[in-house]
Each structure stands twice: as C-alpha cells, then as structure tokens.
Amino acid sequence: MSIPASRPSNFETLTCTICGAIHDPGVVQTICTEPDCHGPLAARYALEPTPRPSAAQLAELPRTAWRFPQLMPITDETKIITLHEGCTPLIPATRLCAASGLNSLWIKDESGNPTGSFKARGLTAAVTKALELGAQAIALPTAGNAGGAAAAYAAKAGMECVVVMPVDTPQIFKTEVKAFGGTLIEYEGLIDECGKVIAEQKEEKNWYDVSTLKEPYRVEGKKTLGFEIAEQLDWTLPDAVIYPTGGGTGLVGMWKAWAELEALGWIGSHRPKMYAVQAEGCAPVVTAFTQGAERCQRVENATTYASGLRVPCPFADRWILEVLRRSEGGAVALTEKQIQEGQSELARLEGIFAAPEGGAAWAGVKVLQERGEISPDTRVVVVNTGSGYKYC
Numbered sequence: 001m002s003i004p005a006s007r008p009s010n011f012e013t014l015t016c017t018i019c020g021a022i023h024d025p026g027v028v029q030t031i032c033t034e035p036d037c038h039g040p041l042a043a044r045y046a047l048e049p050t051p052r053p054s055a056a057q058l059a060e061l062p063r064t065a066w067r068f069p070q071l072m073p074i075t076d077e078t079k080i081i082t083l084h085e086g087c088t089p090l091i092p093a094t095r096l097c098a099a100s101g102l103n104s105l106w107i108k109d110e111s112g113n114p115t116g117s118f119k120a121r122g123l124t125a126a127v128t129k130a131l132e133l134g135a136q137a138i139a140l141p142t143a144g145n146a147g148g149a150a151a152a153y154a155a156k157a158g159m160e161c162v163v164v165m166p167v168d169t170p171q172i173f174k175t176e177v178k179a180f181g182g183t184l185i186e187y188e189g190l191i192d193e194c195g196k197v198i199a200e201q202k203e204e205k206n207w208y209d210v211s212t213l214k215e216p217y218r219v220e221g222k223k224t225l226g227f228e229i230a231e232q233l234d235w236t237l238p239d240a241v242i243y244p245t246g247g248g249t250g251l252v253g254m255w256k257a258w259a260e261l262e263a264l265g266w267i268g269s270h271r272p273k274m275y276a277v278q279a280e281g282c283a284p285v286v287t288a289f290t291q292g293a294e295r296c297q298r299v300e301n302a303t304t305y306a307s308g309l310r311v312p313c314p315f316a317d318r319w320i321l322e323v324l325r326r327s328e329g330g331a332v333a334l335t336e337k338q339i340q341e342g343q344s345e346l347a348r349l350e351g352i353f354a355a356p357e358g359g360a361a362w363a364g365v366k367v368l369q370e371r372g373e374i375s376p377d378t379r380v381v382v383v384n385t386g387s388g389y390k391y392c
C-alpha cells in the first residue's frame with residue numbers, strides 16, 4: 001500500500017534493520033515477521049538533495065520536534081499529537097569546560113520536555129502514528145519515563161494507554177501514569193519481563209505494543225535529537241556524542257537522522273564517535289562492545305538508581321552495537337558513585353538538575369578523557385535525557 005501523494009512527508013516504507021524485508025506502512029506494524037528474523041523495523045524515506053532552509057525559513061518552522069515533517073513518517077500534519085516537545089537547548093557548558101580542560105562541550109538538555117524527559121519525542125511520534133493507523137489502545141513496558149510520556153500523549157489523543165512497570169520504580173513515575181489516566185500494572189520483575197506481560201495479553205486486549213524499538217515510530221521521534229544538534233551547530237556535527245543507553249532508541253535515532261540529513265545534502269559525511277554510557281549494575285552493551293560480540297547477553301539482577309539504564313538486554317542490541325562500531329566510538333560502564341558525582345557536577349557547575357542518566361553521560365566524558373579517547377579539542381555533546389526533579 002502506498003501513502004497518498006499529498007503527504008507532506010517523504011516517508012516511503014518500513015524495512016527490517018536485520019534482513020531488509022519490506023513491511024506495509026499502511027497497517028500497524030511491530031517487529032519483522034520474516035521467519036527466524038523478528039528484527040526491529042525502520043522507516044525509510046525517498047530523499048534527494050534539496051536546498052537547506054535559510055535562516056529566515058528556519059525561523060518560520062514550528063518550534064517542536066515536528067520541525068521537519070518531510071522527514072517524519074506522517075500522512076497528515078494536522079493530525080499530529082503534540083505537547084510542544086523538542087527544540088530543547090544545546091547549552092555551552094563553560095564551567096564544566098574550565099573544570100575538565102575541554103574546549104568545546106555542550107549539554108543537549110532534554111529536561112524541559114513535556115513529562116520531563118526525552119521520551120516525549122518518541123511518544124509524540126508513536127501516538128500520532130497509532131492514532132493514524134486506527135489503534136484504540138497502546139501498551140508498553142517502561143523503566144519509568146516512557147510510561148509517563150506515553151500516558152500523557154495518549155491522554156491528548158483520547159486513547160487508552162496501558163503501562164507495565166517494575167514494582168520498584170520510583171513512585172513519581174507511577175503517579176504520573178495514573179494522573180494522565182493511564183492504566184498502571186506494577187510487576188515484580190525487570191523491564192523485559194514487563195514486556196512479556198504485554199506480549200501475553202496484547203492480542204486478546206487489542207493493544208498496540210509500543211515497546212522500545214518493537215514498533216518503528218518511537219525512534220522516528222527520537223531521531224529529532226539528531227536534527228536539532230545539527231541545526232544548533234549550524235549544520236556541522238560534533239566529534240563525540242555521549243548517550244546514556246538503555247534500549248538505545250536515541251543513539252540509533254541520531255545516527256539515522258544524520259544519514260537522512262546527508263541524503264538531503266544538508267550536512268556532510270563527518271560523524272561523531274558515538275559513546276554508550278551504562279551503569280556497572282546493568283551494562284550489557286558495554287560488555288558486548290568490549291568483547292567484540294554481535295549480541296548482548298541478558299544481565300541477571302540488573303540494578304542502578306539510573307532507572308532508565310536498567311534494561312538487562314536491549315531488543316535492538318545489534319543496531320546499537322553497529323552504530324558504536326561504525327562511528328568508531330565506544331562504551332563506558334560507571335559505578336553508582338560516578339553517576340551521582342556526574343549528576344552533582346552538572347547541577348553545581350552548570351545549574352542543570354539532570355536525571356541520573358544525564359549525570360552518567362557527563363561522568364562518561366571524564367572516563368573517556370582518562371582513557372585518552374576524548375582530548376581537549378574534541379567537540380563533545382552530552383545528552384541529558386531527563387530532569388532530576390523526577391527522582392527526588
């Protein structure tokens with residue numbers, strides 16, 4: 001099935017990131033249905049070089065994550081479900097530069113997004129598409145922030161939202177799901193086990209499963225981080241991006257965004273080294289990267305107070321590892337103390353009360369400096385993925 005010609009978008013189709021099979025974008029899709037594949041799907045666009053918007057044209061564009069609808073998988077721009085997410089600041093971290101000896105360091109500060117985290121980007125896209133495709137209810141497992149964001153966007157869309165959350169997730173994440181009218185199921189287990197609860201019930205209950213990278217549109221929302229970083233650096237890219245990695249959506253999303261911008265001719269071929277930061281108590285990506293493995297092994301008894309990083313085995317492990325390797329980046333595991341110190345330094349030196357995950361990203365820079373992978377002249381972007389206020 002093809003998308004109507006009047007679309008504002010160059011969205012063409014969905015392809016499997018593992019086997020390349022094409023999937024119909026006109027119906028609800030989750031993962032690849034080819035036998036023995038079950039890989040994540042990704043939206044593909046028909047892109048040709050076009051002039052980059054001028055400063056005057058950019059000034060006219062919406063100041064949300066939907067700034068470039070031609071690069072989003074939608075058919076009708078008037079039906080976007082938005083809470084004015086995105087267009088977050090890229091803050092020059094001058095005092096952290098002085099303290100660390102770096103010359104150029106920016107914090108992409110996602111804490112001001114609706115519901116206090118970058119999960120808003122993914123869920124604005126997923127809920128918009130769910131509505132467009134006629135879904136009545138979405139369901140997802142969450143380590144915390146995604147559940148609140150899903151419930152908020154579902155509220156705006158008038159859609160049912162079911163969130164399954166580990167029982168030991170901080171209370172605020174439970175409170176916000178209920179506040180937005182979502183159905184909260186608390187489960188004695190980690191996020192992947194919460195995902196199984198959804199998998200078992202979704203057919204019978206007619207839920208659209210929007211688990212991380214098990215549907216193709218949250219990553220489309222997350223990739224807008226990559227569009228914004230490029231635009232904010234005047235269509236250049238930094239040399240290193242440090243990303244606190246759970247399911248890895250933002251990491252693979254940014255990489256995808258830059259390929260699309262390059263296909264349009266808006267940026268060149270320079271790419272940052274991509275670094276995944278995780279907690280020692282749950283570092284499946286770091287372990288697989290270090291061992292040269294293609295897949296992650298599940299971490300038993302995963303623990304960290306950076307709850308967004310408590311993903312024992314990311315579904316899109318191959319995609320994440322491919323981006324780390326192709327970018328010639330790397331992966332860093334941090335102690336809880338290092339994460340706390342990172343969070344505290346962001347607050348005390350930059351006035352940013354970051355989520356622990358954001359603190360981990362900054363703490364990762366210091367480790368990479370010690371390892372000699374980041375030097376004073378490396379232009380570094382640290383992604384602060386959420387607000388520290390939600391963890392109090």
Ligand SMILES: Cc1ncc(COP(=O)(O)O)c(C=O)c1O
Pocket residue numbers: 117119143144145146212244245246247248249250251307308309355357358385386387
């Ligand atoms: C604040 C925060 N940072 C980072 C992450 C990890 O994000 P991703 O799943 O895209 O790797 C999460 C996920 O819950 C989160 O809530």
Ligand SMILES: [Zn+2]
Pocket residue numbers: 016017018019020021032033034037038039
């Ligand atoms: Zn496949």
